[in-house]
Amino acid sequence: MAFGRNPPSLQAHLCVKGGLEAIAFYEKAFGAECTFKQMAQDGVRVLHANLALFGSEILLHDELPEFGGPVASPHAHGGASIALNVNLPNPSDVDAAMARAEAAGAIIFMPAGDVFWGARYGRLTDPFGHVWAFNAPLAQG
Template identity: 65%
Template sequence: MTSEGKIPPIQVHLCVNGGLAAIAFYEKAFGAVNTFHQMAEDGKRVMHANLALFSGEIMLHDEFPEFGMSIKSPHTAGGASVAININLPKPEEVDSAYAKAVAAGASTVMEPQDTFWEARYARIEDPFGHIWAFNAPVAKS
């Protein structure tokens, strides 16, 4: 649950290989705040974590194939199947979020640019295989 105690109507739940490293990356790259995490009995994998970021929340966990879970990390599955879109209020925030993520270890998918849908937009791939997009409206010309 979020730090405010409200459950958002839609939450992203990410599967990763290396849950603790993912938490550390999201804290560094996105300013995420770890509001809760529970380790698995093996003491190595994250069973569940909640991270507050960009005025929202994501949940994440490591892979647990021994429980028959069909959710796989992008690296195991052969790539991401969705992109996580972060809507920001100002175009310069797209450039800032992109630069911070790349400095933290993300790969560039699409450098920040103005688009035909009148937005500033950029995409990165995090070290765990998830795709993040940053989007902000630009003034109409």
């Protein structure tokens, strides 16, 4: 899913330490597809990558302090400042997505459960410090 000239109006751009490992994790944990990857001049760090997942696209790059600016990975700041919320169609999808991510190395800190706003919801942290929340509406009775 390459968006090219018509990207979504809002995209997450994740900064990580270990870009190639992050791409491999997101492919295994979330079924992401890396649609573009440009390595930095050192041949070790990811300068820019596009990942298609959950019907959307996120951007990703390694920490690149030589380019300046305040962007660093969650580990550099002591934790994430936002959560990426993934809306899924079915409550069982929340449990399945979290189990798949945990098997790939994510840490669940809020197990999936039925919550007061009428959804199945759970949260986890990926190995790169980013927080992911999974949400699906409960069946209307």
